Amino acid sequence: MTQENAQDSFSAALQVPPRRTLPQPALVLALVAILASGGVWLYQQNAMEQLKADLASQLANSNKLQQELRTNHAQMAQIQQQLQVQVQTQANKLAESESRQEALTGMYDMLTRTESVHTLAELEQMLTFASQQLQLSGDVNLALTGLSNIDQQLSRLNRPELISVRQAITRDMDTLKAMPYLDVVGVTAKLDSLISKVDTLPLMIDEGHDQPVQHHPSTQNDGPVQAFLLEIWHEFKQLIQIRRMDKPEAALLTPEQAFFLRENIKLRLLSARSSILQRNEATFRTDVAAIKRYLNDYFDVQMPATQGALQMIKQLEDQQIRVALPDLSASLTAVRSARTTAERVKP
Numbered sequence: 001m002t003q004e005n006a007q008d009s010f011s012a013a014l015q016v017p018p019r020r021t022l023p024q025p026a027l028v029l030a031l032v033a034i035l036a037s038g039g040v041w042l043y044q045q046n047a048m049e050q051l052k053a054d055l056a057s058q059l060a061n062s063n064k065l066q067q068e069l070r071t072n073h074a075q076m077a078q079i080q081q082q083l084q085v086q087v088q089t090q091a092n093k094l095a096e097s098e099s100r101q102e103a104l105t106g107m108y109d110m111l112t113r114t115e116s117v118h119t120l121a122e123l124e125q126m127l128t129f130a131s132q133q134l135q136l137s138g139d140v141n142l143a144l145t146g147l148s149n150i151d152q153q154l155s156r157l158n159r160p161e162l163i164s165v166r167q168a169i170t171r172d173m174d175t176l177k178a179m180p181y182l183d184v185v186g187v188t189a190k191l192d193s194l195i196s197k198v199d200t201l202p203l204m205i206d207e208g209h210d211q212p213v214q215h216h217p218s219t220q221n222d223g224p225v226q227a228f229l230l231e232i233w234h235e236f237k238q239l240i241q242i243r244r245m246d247k248p249e250a251a252l253l254t255p256e257q258a259f260f261l262r263e264n265i266k267l268r269l270l271s272a273r274s275s276i277l278q279r280n281e282a283t284f285r286t287d288v289a290a291i292k293r294y295l296n297d298y299f300d301v302q303m304p305a306t307q308g309a310l311q312m313i314k315q316l317e318d319q320q321i322r323v324a325l326p327d328l329s330a331s332l333t334a335v336r337s338a339r340t341t342a343e344r345v346k347p
Contacts, residue, residue, distance in 0.1 A: 117339060117342045119153060119154075119157060120165075120335055120338055120339035120342060121339060122153075123150050123153065123154070123335050124332065124335045124336060124339060126146055126149070126150055127146070127147075127150065127328055127331055127332050127335055128332065129146075130142070130143050130146035130147065130328060131143075131327055131328040131329075131332065134327070134328065135327065136278065139184070140176050140179055143176055143328070144173060144176050144177065147169050147172060147173045147176070147328075147331070148173070150169055150331075151166060151169050151170070151173075154166050154169070161338060161341065161342070162338055164334055164337075164338070165331070165334040165335055165338050167334075168330045168331045168333070168334035169331045169334075171330060172326070172328050172330055172331045175326050176326065179326070184276060184277065187276050187316065187319055188273055188276060188277075190312050190315065190316060191269050191270075191272055191273045191276070191316075192273070193312070194269050194291075194309060194312055194313075195266050195269045195270070197305065197308075197309060198262050198265050198266050198269070199262060200305060201262075201295070201299050201303075201305055201306055201309060202299060202300045202303045202305065202306065203258055203261075203298055203299055203300065204298060204299065204300050258298075261294065261298055264294070265291055265294050265295075268287045268290050268291050268294075269287070269291065271283065271287045272284050272287040272288055272291070272316070275287065275321075276321065279321060280321075281321040284321050285317075285321075288313060288316050288317055289317075291313060292310070292313045292317075295309060295310055295313065296310075
């Protein structure tokens with residue numbers, strides 16, 4: 001059974017199937033579908049070719065851009081390298097310039113510091129001398145001139161650490177300017193005038209300094225004999241003069257003593273002039289009082305010359321001599337402190 005069935009199946013397989021006949025519309029549709037498929041395929045092929053061409057063009061452009069970018073990158077790298085070299089060169093020059101600037105600054109500081117030390121030492125000596133002269137002679141104008149010169153030298157240095165010194169000097173200058181003024185030149189001129197007049201002042205015992213006796217000339221009615229007698233009488237009266245002297249010691253002066261009296265008055269006047277320069281009020285008052293006493297005791301106070309000398313003596317007595325003079329210790333301390341600080345600073 002099995003074998004028969006197998007033969008039947010083989011026979012059936014060898015048989016040619018009968019041909020089917022397709023209807024006419026179906027054939028048309030099949031052809032249309034085939035044509036449409038072919039058109040779509042052709043369109044796709046064209047689109048693919050166009051796409052490939054576009055892609056190829058874009059790829060070429062991209063390659064060209066990449067080449068340009070690589071070229072630009074190489075140029076930029078070269079320019080950057082040149083810039084780095086230039087920057088490094090400029091940095092080296094800047095470092096060298098800064099090093100030179102630091103060296104110059106150090107040298108300038110050292111020179112100016114040395115100049116400041118020398119200048120401060122000179123100013124300290126000037127201030128010491130001005131302070132001593134102020135205390136000895138009392139010349140305020142000389143001290144002001146010295147302080148003004150010192151302030152000008154400090155202004156030329158123009159260093160910030162010297163501001164305190166200039167401030168101290170300015171305070172001392174203001175203190176000196178506020179002091180009362182003593183006319184040393186005027187007082188000295190009066191003393192010199194008295195010295196020149198001492199030799200011409202009339203003593204009480206001097207002759208010829210009394211007022212001349214007024215005698216009336218003879219009238220026309222007087223005869224020649226009467227006029228002759230009047231002339232003889234006038235000459236006789238000139239031989240003998242009677243004067244009242246309340247101080248007998250003045251009449252006992254010899255010519256030699258009168259000479260030494262005048263010289264003594266001159267020495268007193270010179271001593272008073274020296275005292276006014278030294279602001280020594282006690283000695284000045286003593287000399288002026290002695291001169292006034294000499295004039296009143298030995299000279300004719302009725303004569304205009306003696307009265308003028310006594311008026312000058314009165315003016316000298318009223319002159320204020322003693323003035324509390326300040327010292328310049330503040331300026332000296334400031335200058336010494338600045339000099340010590342400048343010497344301690346290391347270059």
